[in-house]
Structure formats: C-alpha cells, structure tokens
C-alpha cells in the first residue's frame with residue numbers, strides 16, 4: 001500500500017501517549033487489531049469502532065456498525081458527508097482503495113448501488129479504479145506463487161470442503177518472508193465443487209491462522225466466531241493455538257457441518273477479504 005498518500009506515516013507500534021480518540025476500522029473484535037491495540041493506556045480517550053461485520057463485538061465506547069455497508073470505507077464516506085467534510089483527492093485514493101480491497105473489487109454479494117455510487121464519486125475525484133485493483137488484488141510476488149504451488153499440491157477435498165495447509169517449512173522453501181499467503185483461500189472457493197474452503201497457515205509464533213470462505217447459502221462466520229474469530233458469512237477467520245494437525249482436527253468437522261447446510265437456510269449479506 002506504499003502508493004497511498006500518508007502510507008509512510010503508518011506505524012505498527014504507536015507510542016503510548018495521550019490520544020484524543022482511538023478509532024478502530026473494519027475490525028470485529030480487538031484481537032483482529034493485534035499488538036497495536038492497548039486499551040489500558042488510552043485513559044479517557046474513547047475507542048470509536050467503525051465496522052460492518054455481523055460478528056462485531058461492540059468493544060468501543062462508541063460503536064457504529066453498519067451491516068448494510070459493503071465496505072468500512074463506505075461508512076467513513078458517509079460520516080464525512082454527515083460532518084460536511086470535503087474529501088480531498090488524496091483521501092479519495094485511500095477511500096477508493098478501502099472500497100476495492102473490502103469488496104474484492106466489487107465482487108462480494110453485499111455490493112449494492114450505494115457503494116458503486118461512492119466508487120464513481122471517488123473516481124471523479126481522481127481515484128481511478130483499475131490501477132488500485134492491479135496493485136492491491138492482482139499483483140503478487142513470485143515467491144507467493146511458489147508458495148501457492150506447494151500448498152495446492154496438498155489440496156484435500158471432503159464433503160464440500162476444499163482445504164490445504166501452509167507450513168513454515170513451505171514458506172521458507174518458497175522464499176516467502178512474513179506470514180502472508182496471498183489470500184490463497186479466495187482462490188480455493190472458486191473451485192466448482194467447493195461449498196466451503198479453508199487454508200490452515202502455520203505462523204511463526206506457533207499458532208495457526210485459519211482463513212475461511214463459503215459460497216452463498218453457507219456460513220463460516222458462525223464457525224469463526226465459535227473459535228474466537230469473526231468475519232462475514234462468506235469470509236471469516238480465526239487464529240488458534242496448537243499444531244496444524246490439532247487445529248485441522250478441531251476445525252474440519254465444523255466446516256463439514258457448514259458445507260452441509262442447505263441453501264434454504266441461507267443468511268443474507270455475505271462478503272469479503274480484508275481482515276483489518
């Protein structure tokens with residue numbers, strides 16, 4: 001995201017100074033904010049939660065959770081309008097990037113006329129859609145593709161659930177530094193046979209990140225929530241302690257149940273990818 005204005009000001013360890021307010025965006029629970037969230041040091045500063053996940057735990061002093069918003073950036077635009085704040089070209093680029101990444105380039109099922117109108121308006125301010133899609137959703141390092149190759153060679157399918165795993169050794173072999181996997185699970189769910197997809201990702205700290213996707217009519221948000229995570233019915237995740245084998249043994253039976261749900265019991269409003 002280095003192309004965004006202000007990107008160089010992003011820090012992963014904010015100073016523990018006095019803040020006027022702390023604003024959490026697109027996070028359904030504090031755990032999704034990771035180590036940057038220190039509520040014990042915020043004093044009287046209110047935590048303001050802006051989000052659109054159905055699993056949101058309302059952990060702020062002020063919680064503005066708009067379940068109809070296709071993207072959290074849509075909520076920010078709505079607030080700017082309500083407060084009569086002019087959106088600069090730089091802000092438009094950031095907000096358009098938020099719309100695109102949160103909706104996987106306007107492909108999630110909650111995309112509606114409202115978010116398309118907002119995208120058109122931000123485009124008119126100079127935030128052209130195609131280059132943002134290319135940079136945020138299409139371009140991948142070669143090492144990530146090598147990692148996909150290793151992970152796809154371990155692909156397993158059972159009762160509507162398509163899944164694989166990524167070990168630390170595989171990441172090392174592929175030359176991938178860090179914990180990212182290029183959102184492999186988003187590709188798994190595109191298999192015709194997959195009603196639910198999962199990637200079990202062995203992290204450097206010894207925990208396992210579980211990324212989940214579901215086709216319309218199936219719900220992985222309830223699975224993620226029951227395991228301490230969260231997200232949308234069609235896209236959710238959690239992080240669990242244990243070995244890959246232990247976590248897989250715990251989660252896969254729940255996914256088989258989710259894949260067996262009949263579309264008649266479908267939940268409205270699903271979505272998405274970006275988890276922060």
Ligand SMILES: [Mn+2]
Nearest residue numbers: 026072102274
């Ligand atoms: Mn989101």
